[in-house]
Amino acid sequence: MDASAAPPLTQPRKADPGISFDNTYARLPARFYARLPPTPVAEPTLIALNEGLCRSLGIDPEAVDETTWAAILAGNRLPAGAEPLAQAYAGHQFGVFVPSLGDGRAILLGEVVGTDGVRRDLQLKGSGRTPFSRMGDGRAPLGPVLREFLVSEAMAALGIPTTRSLAAVASGEAVYRDRVLPGGVLTRVASSHLRVGTFQYFAARNDIEAVRLLADYAIARHDPDLADMPAPERYRAFLERVALRQADLVAAWLMVGFVHGVMNTDNCAISGETIDFGPCAFLDAYEPGAVFSSIDHGGRYAYANQPRIAAWNLARLADCLLPLLAEPQEEAIAIAEDALAAFGERFRTAYRAGIVRKIGIARPREGDAELAADLLARMAENGADFTLTFRRLAEAVGDPAADGAIRPLFADPAAFDSWAERWRARLVEEGPAEEVAARMKRTNPAVIPRNHLVEGAIAAAVERGDLGPFACLHAALIDPYADRTPDDRYTLPPAPHERVTVTFCGT
């Protein structure tokens, strides 16, 4: 064989990864954004590159070497085809309207169409100041970057709509918060970054033409089947779709004990994806009133308040769309209210189906939702761990002896016993125990991103430069339904000294 015809053993690495950008947001009118490149950082190093996600976006993770990836994902080098910009948006923050927020520390590089045919944004977060930065430095500490990486990837693995994390990079620069911290940049992937607050930005300026353009743009991206529907029906249908997605999303959050923490309208995505993992957290002990954000004193964004807040956010979207729905306004309001009514109905249906599925019921009937609610009430009263209780229930379906692992989760184990008796009587009608147990294990995760685990992995990475715990936790989080040994630390609640009760907004 002619050796000269053989391909070289290693392909020469290129300077550009050849990302097939296909940008549409940059085609919208100039008042939708500010064009500017990211601000380079001192010394970028690649902490994590999500190779599977790269491939699903049609990006070859091997196309360039690690140093080049670090430069690109830190914003030091623009990949060919990127059209960097900061998006404009407004938002209600803790109920107070701020007419101009926008990407104060993020840059949209552009859009790619993945192997699934879905268009997604590639955005750098922590990439420097923009015209929307206000008093901020445009940067992100590495800790919150790693946090978003872990939690967003965990959400995706749990099967919950979410933005994803393509990469985390350390900037080699200091970021000044209440103390000096190392900086980082996250590459966020989202099916779009359109928010309720994006609509509010234009509505607040009485720029109805922009609201219409934005609505049609959002429909093209998220509800293309509505695109040919005549106006104003199209906008009513769009509002209803957004409401349905939010209803499904919040129900899914509640099923895994997720508390978003900052459900401001600027953090409420039109796509129905979870976005912005700031002071979010997962419940350990079940506590409906749980709040984690250090600045949420009124409990506005408490665990059990999330459906109400989602509905409130949707009403703010409806406010923006009124001029597109009908004239006079009273008529538009009636149409909007009708569309938003879909939220409550869908949420209740999704929640009921989800919560009875968690206790092993696939064919719900009268009384099942009450049975599940009764368990939750007992868990709340007895400080039972949310994730462990449900996961261990799966093991106890066919084996009452396995109750021994559940009872100690309750301050008063007898509170579990009397419920378990009724539960078993009901489950007899749900089919063979092994089948029910297998089903329950597919709906009740063993591993969630518990705060103490996430904080521990971040501390190791940021304070000691040890990425081992981050990598191990990541591996556990992306396989959340797998069986693990009973003493596996990724499945266990925090010991008293490990407890993290507050997460800070100083991201």
Ligand code: AMP
């Ligand atoms: P968030 O709390 O992350 O949802 O951000 C709310 C708003 O504050 C958005 O407009 C962000 O772009 C902006 N923001 C947050 N942190 C910074 C920062 N360090 N520098 C500039 N803007 C920021």
Ligand code: MG
């Ligand atoms: Mg935000």
